[in-house]
Amino acid sequence: SALKPSREQVEAELAQFRGEIEQVPPMYSAIKVNGKPLYRLAREGITIEREARRFLIVYLELTEYAFPFVEIKLRCSHGFYVRGLADDLGRALGCGGHVSALRRLGVADLTVDDSMTMEALSSLADQTERRKSLVPADQGLCHIPEVRLSVDAAYYLCRGQAVRAAGLPKHGEVRIYSTDAGFIGVGQVTDDGRLAPRRLMVG
Known part of the structure; x- marks a missing residue:
């Protein structure tokens, strides 16, 4: 783009992305619609409407700017798309934007x-x-709820079956522990209130 925003303009536009914000997930994402990931639809040239999701941007700092490169440091809630932020910021500035490097x-x-x-x-x-x-493998998962399973329930879960469990939240991910094996992985609460395996460390 021929447009070259000033550092002050970049700083001004970044302000709208701090705090609680809504973000429309990009088409190239793993979010499923009717059981099909958005990225598969995108690869087929299909674009559909996506619902905006709410996120918390704890802080967002412009650390370096040398057009056309912008370096940003941020802390955000789970599930936020930094690629989406680059696109949204570029649109707000009128020059376009994309991620060239990302480091967690x-x-x-x-x-x-x-x-x-x-x-x-x-x-x-x-x-x-x-x-x-x-x-420990579960130390980085302390932000999601914990669920403990009996030996029998863990046996079936580790073989790909959804199981009933006490203390499940209504939705979302949980970290799973078995009474005999300790931490065994991450599960997802299904629509019918059962626990399905998502990423397991034992088989």
Whole structure:
């Protein structure tokens, strides 16, 4: 685009994306409509109306600007599309926009400051030290509800079946624990109130 927004204009337009906002999910997303992911429809050249979803943008900071590149740091609620933000900001500025690089700095209470490269982990000769350097697999999932299953229910869930469970929320994802195996993965509450497997760590 021939339009070259100033830094002040970029800052001004960013203000509308802070706090509680609504975002229309992009067509190239995994959200399902009538059981079919939007990205599959998009690949077929089909565009449909999508309902806006509410998100919380805790903070949104312009860290660097050298046209045509904008560097932004933000903290947002689960499910927010940063690609959608780039598109929306570009539209607001009248010049268009897309993501050229994206780096996740943290999730839940885990941050890159606490991370370790595979090379650094491999350099630890002692197995005990290696184990101490690893965090539990469920530590990054503390933001979603917890559900505990009996041994029998966990058995059927791990074989792909939806099961009944006490204490399920009405919808959304949950982290799943078995009485004998501990944390076993993430599940999804179905429309009929059962728990279906989504990502499991055991089989």
